[in-house]
Amino acid sequence: MAITPAMLKFSAELLDLASDEFSNNGCNDFYLKDTPENRELVTALQTEERWDEPETLNLREGKIITQDWCLMRFLARKMRE
Numbered sequence: 001m002a003i004t005p006a007m008l009k010f011s012a013e014l015l016d017l018a019s020d021e022f023s024n025n026g027c028n029d030f031y032l033k034d035t036p037e038n039r040e041l042v043t044a045l046q047t048e049e050r051w052d053e054p055e056t057l058n059l060r061e062g063k064i065i066t067q068d069w070c071l072m073r074f075l076a077r078k079m080r081e
Contacts, residue, residue, distance in 0.1 A: 008079045015076035022069040030068035034059060042066050045074040 032038040042064050058065040
């Protein structure tokens with residue numbers, strides 16, 4: 001079965017709920033492999049969230065570090081577009 005518009009809407013709602021919960025965690029670091037696709041994703045996230053320096057990625061040991069709840073909120077918003 002292919003993903004339907006209703007499934008996307010439900011998934012976005014779940015991501016919003018999860019992002020609220022995750023934002024209360026003590027550590028919000030989320031590690032992504034340092035790939036061109038992930039760099040593009042995190043740069044888009046940082047730009048849309050209006051981070052101070054969206055072009056600067058937090059890189060460590062071959063990983064891109066971002067905030068889990070911000071990424072969830074960003075993906076939920078993209079699902080609704």
